[in-house]
Amino acid sequence: KAGVTQTPRYLIKTRGQQVTLSCSPISGHRSVSWYQQTPGQGLQFLFEYFSETQRNKGNFPGRFSGRQFSNSRSEMNVSTLELGDSALYLCASRAGTGGSPQHFGDGTRLSIL
């Protein structure tokens, strides 16, 4: 069974640009979550989607948005990029609710110049 797939693996952008990251969950998983990992703040929750609906959102500005498609694939968009957005962005999927474990992809490493 294929794991969570994130594309691209690496991305370099400049300030002010926007970026879209993609995540394909494990087959059959309907929940997709996104996390940001930085050396200073650690791992922080961005948002979760379930059946194309945002179910939960972390404390990030509106520049961070996402969506989920009918096939459970998800995209995350960051607009007006800032230097502080440089991070590893991790996507996770899980089969259901009630504390089922989240399984993570390899991440997209975003660097802002």
Place this chain on the structure above:
Amino acid sequence: AQKVTQAQTEISVVEKEDVTLDCVYETRDTTYYLFWYKQPPSGELVFLIRRNSFDEQNEISGRYSWNFQKSTSSFNFTITASQVVDSAVYFCALSEATQKLVFGQGTRLTINP
């Protein structure tokens, strides 16, 4: 509010030594889940174990064991006879009703040959 504290930022031991990673959590919920994840240098988070708040049984899986104590709000992880391949950053995480994961800051474990 939920919080996870991993007081040990870095641990370095010699191969074959036993090592324990500490995790202390805070939550007001009576139903919650605790997790351990491993992050090797490649970046992906690998799920190791999940425990729900009603199951205080310790668990052993090969060289890995976990000790969950609600009385002290701790969920510690022990590696017996450590190996170089165990070198990674280990994260403890908590989820409540919102089901988002709140991570500790991580413990970087280095096993020296």
